Amino acid sequence: MDHANTIKDIIAKYPVQRGVIIQILQDVHGRYNYLPKEALDEVAKQLSLPVAKVYSIATFYKAFSLKERGKIIIKVCKGTACHIRGAELICNELENILGVKAGGTTPDMKYTVEEVNCVGTCAMAPVIVIDDKYHGSMKPEKVRKLVTK
Numbered sequence: 001m002d003h004a005n006t007i008k009d010i011i012a013k014y015p016v017q018r019g020v021i022i023q024i025l026q027d028v029h030g031r032y033n034y035l036p037k038e039a040l041d042e043v044a045k046q047l048s049l050p051v052a053k054v055y056s057i058a059t060f061y062k063a064f065s066l067k068e069r070g071k072i073i074i075k076v077c078k079g080t081a082c083h084i085r086g087a088e089l090i091c092n093e094l095e096n097i098l099g100v101k102a103g104g105t106t107p108d109m110k111y112t113v114e115e116v117n118c119v120g121t122c123a124m125a126p127v128i129v130i131d132d133k134y135h136g137s138m139k140p141e142k143v144r145k146l147v148t149k
């Protein structure tokens with residue numbers, strides 16, 4: 001994967017380089033669905049910043065993933081309302097279907113399952129978010145209809 005040109009294109013969009021590193025990392029994340037090590041190194045190089053500084057920003061924000069993720073991201077809300085209403089059953093069902101625990105990615109790189117804090121729709125608990133689309137009042141059988149391997 002040639003990161004140099006991709007990073008160069010992204011950085012070129014921002015005139016004040018140091019002040020917009022988070023936006024740059026967001027764009028990089030959007031492009032690759034995670035922050036590849038080589039891409040972070042390239043950002044640091046092209047911004048003339050220490051690699052450690054770029055990494056500290058990349059690791060500070062939970063929205064950034066440093067691990068390669070699947071094409072489809074499934075977020076399981078583990079906030080209090082969802083927890084009380086059976087989020088664990090949803091996680092178990094996803095594990096049954098996909099064979100990966102929360103935090104894992106299927107070997108074919110199709111799905112990544114992540115646990116997240118309250119997504120702000122507690123009235124619909126338990127909630128999962130599949131590629132930014134919210135699905136509420138989840139039950140294992142609903143998971144089976146939404147997610148197929």
Ligand code: FES
Pocket residue numbers: 077078079080081082083117118119120121122123125126127
């Ligand atoms: S706790 Fe899950 S949406 Fe609030």
